[in-house]
Amino acid sequence: MRSDNLFLAVFLLGFMAHGTILSQDKTWYKGNLHAHSYWSDGNEFPEIIMDWYKTNGYDFTVLSDHNTLAEGEMWITLSEKEYLQEAFHDYLDHYGESWVEHQLDSTGRTKVKLKTLEEYRSLFEEDGEFLIIQSEEITSNFGDKPIHINASNIQEKISPKEGGNVAEIIQNNIDAILEQRERLNVPIMPHINHPNFGYGISADDFMQLNDVRFFEVYNGHPLVNNDGDSTHLDTESMWDLINASYLQEGKPLLYGVATDDSHNYHRFDKSYSNPGRGWVMVRADSLTASSIITAMENGDFYASTGVLLKGLETGNDSLQIEIAAEPDVGYEIQLIGKDPASDAYQIIERVKGTKASFTLPHGYGFVRAKVVSDQTNQNFFDETEYEKAWTQPIGIKKPN
Structure with missing residues (x-):
């Protein structure tokens, strides 16, 4: 039985920053949007990687190798x-x-x-059961600052675009991805990878961008510095500052994904970039690339490193969450927002337990929820890292 059957009863009615989303009679699909193979700097053959994700309960995955597609002779x-x-x-x-x-x-x-995607795809794909989405990690840099952008459902390889600064390079590559999307009339989804890898991309860089909808709030590679340091923001703080700016400028809210960025498939410990650390749960009409991308662009998904949601309901003035709780595991559900007077995000309300119902507070441009468990995962590279889930930010209507 599929693991996402736990979620079939979920109803999501979300008012986002730019409209109302009705999301009924859909299915939750578990997927990873960032992984590597021998086609670039991973250490496993694509077929073995596909088998791992399918066997471990994923509904879709990608291989996003650096500046290449799995085609031709290699x-x-x-x-x-x-x-x-x-x-x-x-x-x-x-x-x-x-x-x-x-x-x-x-x-x-x-x-x-190496086998190409078209050679091995049929070994694993099954309608409604498992999907492989073609992807590329467009990889460039500005000086010593790494700049990596994934393009999910890409149809043609894109060579990295140059620019005069970090933001310009990002924008030029985003524009190239969206140009292919428009030209081929195919949904192709760019997301910005691990901004704190080498501390290459700052919140200020994001604020200069247009048409950016997704970034990695969590990346499972041990070198990406999700938590920042004494002089660099963690990715969650970046997320809220960026969205405060985007709201002010009338841009769509930035959504957060969790990914593996897996490279290492043979030895599992904190020194390696292993599969199974971060994923997205997407509520879509069907298990197709177009349906997955449409749902994500509508904000109809959450990011997770282990916590699964049994219920998620968002109205114009409320947010309700129920966790698919594991035995003997404790949970805290946090409502997070940033008011106009603060320099950092705030935990507005905390609920200990497996259910929470929040009234969306006025005075905040947006809020989001985060669930933190007291259970660690042996696959994490940090023994103090607890399983989490992040909902997407919700724009709050100003009272009439």
Whole structure:
């Protein structure tokens, strides 16, 4: 039985910053929007990665390799590390000599031809059960500042665009993605990755942008600095400051996603970028790329690192949340907002338990909810990291 059957009773009526969204008779789908394979700097074959996500209860996933799509001919030279050699032989044993093309080079090292998306897609995709969305991580930099942007459901490879500063580079790449979307009439969703990786992208950079709808509030790579440091904001604080600016300028609210950014599939501990750390739960009409992207652009999703929601109802003046609670786990549900007089977001109200009903407060341009459990996940790279969920920001109507 599908894990998202827990959520079929959920009704979501959300007033967002730019309209009312009716979301009934839909299904929750679990997905990851950021992962890597041997096509760039991951350490596993695409088929093994797809099998991991499908076996572990995901409904959709991507491979978002750096500046490439899984198409054409690509050979890799296999690492001589023992565990990767063993993994190759497991791959060969599972798929067989007729599937795995490999040979020895002049130095005696093993070279393997990678399968393209179109070659392996049919092994895993099932209508209504599992979907692979083509993606690319458009990867560039400005000096020592890394700038990475994912394009989900991309149809043609996009080479990184240049610019005179961080914001200009981001905007030029966003514009290139949206140009392809308009030209091909296909929904393609850009999201800005791990802004605190190398502290490459600041809140001020975001504030200069247009047509930006998504960013990673959580990324599972151990080097991305989700929590910031003494001189850099954490990603949640950035999120609220950016949205305060966007509201003031009449821009759509920025939505937050959680992703794996998985690279390492053989050794699981805090030193590695493993799968299973962050995902999105999307409530969509069907398990297709267009339905998933439409739902996300409507804000009909939440981000999670382990907490699942059983109920989520948003009206013009209220927000109700019910958690799909696990036994012997405690939860705190927080209502978060930023009033015009403050420099930082505030926890407006806290509820301990598995249900909360909030009246949306006036005087705030937007609010969002966050659920924090007292359960850690052994897959996290920080033993003090507790499982969480984040709803999307809700624009509040000013009273007449």
